[in-house]
Amino acid sequence: MNPMTLYGTPLSLYAGKARAYLIKAGIPYREITVADPHYREVVLPQAGTGSIPVVELTDGQVIRDGTQIIEYFENSTGNTFLPITPRQKIVSLLFDVIGSEGLLRPAMHYRWNYPEENQAFLTFHFGTNIPPNMDRQKLADATMDRMRNAGVMFGATPENFATIERLYEEFLAHFEAHVAEHPYLLGNRPSIGDFGLIAPMYAHLGRDPYSVSLMQAKAIRVFRWVERMNRGEPDIGEFDGAEPDRYLADDEIPETLIFLMRHIAKDFVPETTAAANFINAWLDEQNPEPGTPVERGVGLCEFECEGASFKALAQPYRFYLLSRMQDAFESLPGAEQESIRELLESCGLAEVLNLQLNRTLHFKNNREVWD
Numbered sequence: 001m002n003p004m005t006l007y008g009t010p011l012s013l014y015a016g017k018a019r020a021y022l023i024k025a026g027i028p029y030r031e032i033t034v035a036d037p038h039y040r041e042v043v044l045p046q047a048g049t050g051s052i053p054v055v056e057l058t059d060g061q062v063i064r065d066g067t068q069i070i071e072y073f074e075n076s077t078g079n080t081f082l083p084i085t086p087r088q089k090i091v092s093l094l095f096d097v098i099g100s101e102g103l104l105r106p107a108m109h110y111r112w113n114y115p116e117e118n119q120a121f122l123t124f125h126f127g128t129n130i131p132p133n134m135d136r137q138k139l140a141d142a143t144m145d146r147m148r149n150a151g152v153m154f155g156a157t158p159e160n161f162a163t164i165e166r167l168y169e170e171f172l173a174h175f176e177a178h179v180a181e182h183p184y185l186l187g188n189r190p191s192i193g194d195f196g197l198i199a200p201m202y203a204h205l206g207r208d209p210y211s212v213s214l215m216q217a218k219a220i221r222v223f224r225w226v227e228r229m230n231r232g233e234p235d236i237g238e239f240d241g242a243e244p245d246r247y248l249a250d251d252e253i254p255e256t257l258i259f260l261m262r263h264i265a266k267d268f269v270p271e272t273t274a275a276a277n278f279i280n281a282w283l284d285e286q287n288p289e290p291g292t293p294v295e296r297g298v299g300l301c302e303f304e305c306e307g308a309s310f311k312a313l314a315q316p317y318r319f320y321l322l323s324r325m326q327d328a329f330e331s332l333p334g335a336e337q338e339s340i341r342e343l344l345e346s347c348g349l350a351e352v353l354n355l356q357l358n359r360t361l362h363f364k365n366n367r368e369v370w371d
């Protein structure tokens with residue numbers, strides 16, 4: 001029997017999250033592009049929207065969205081990639097949000113603002129998503145013209161390039177210090193947080209020509225983590241005597257990870273706060289009917305970080321992911337909540353426990369809809 005199909009491309013941020021999960025969970029799959037006629041005729045009509053990743057299971061069931069794909073397999077295997085201890089569980093779910101939403105600005109900036117290094121590479125890959133009987137070059141160029149705007153949408157405008165690059169290089173330095181000590185975020189086994197973080201760190205920041213050179217020059221071990229996340233075996237040979245497949249004992253959150261989180265808070269907190277306020281004002285005004293499809297973004301929110309002013313797309317999806325972390329937090333006993341609150345306070349991240357939308361969303365027929 002054929003294994004299930006992952007519709008993706010090496011160029012895709014969110015496909016990188018689902019792919020790394022399938023690889024690490026040992027789930028057989030074959031990956032093909034959306035240029036495939038079966039995708040267009042059979043899968044796309046069931047996929048809710050045209051975004052990737054999408055999987056078609058062997059029984060024909062279609063699941064769109066990286067988080068939903070992972071959730072499907074985690075539910076059927078007993079959540080083997082979510083640590084069971086409270087602090088590690090919450091930190092893991094938080095890194096899912098940070099990776100899936102919080103690093104889009106550097107990801108888009110480095111992809112689209114270094115055309116001399118990246119253009120030919122991107123043109124080839126965008127072309128592979130277009131059926132061969134069409135004018136690949138022309139259609140790839142048209143798609144790229146649309147996508148180029150993605151940097152601007154997430155706040156990468158020329159006056160902010162220096163701040164974005166400084167923040168990212170500092171992020172790399174902190175992450176490098178962490179993966180010098182531990183193969184994954186929480187020890188010797190990848191978790192949901194690693195799968196979130198690989199989303200921007202693979203296709204955009206660890207594979208495009210400009211950014212991969214930067215990573216290889218400045219953060220050798222982060223580059224190794226990116227490789228490791230795409231290999232079926234634990235791939236932790238350089239960590240002498242490390243036992244594979246264990247999260248750190250005693251619910252430890254290593255100091256290196258705390259430093260990394262403290263750095264991430266610098267733009268993650270102001271951006272998430274501004275996005276919550278913006279989307280909540282929009283919800284009050286629009287009051288969408290329950291069941292209305294949720295758009296990717298509802299407008300540009302404004303916030304400050306390190307003296308720079310940013311305008312970035314306010315995306316409800318960030319709060320869907322955040323609510324998964326908040327729900328897990330709420331279900332813990334009071335003493336454990338207290339210990340997590342203290343941990344997040346020490347990183348400047350405690351506010352993310354409270355930032356919520358006035359309305360929730362859920363997936364219906366593979367689409368996000370307002371409750």
Ligand SMILES: N[C@@H](CCC(=O)N[C@@H](CS)C(=O)NCC(=O)O)C(=O)O
Binds near residue numbers: 014067
């Ligand atoms: N929430 C989705 C987002 C997926 C997404 O935005 N994928 C991008 C490629 S990385 C895409 O397909 N964009 C084109 C579109 O949305 O039509 C997920 O996590 O899978």
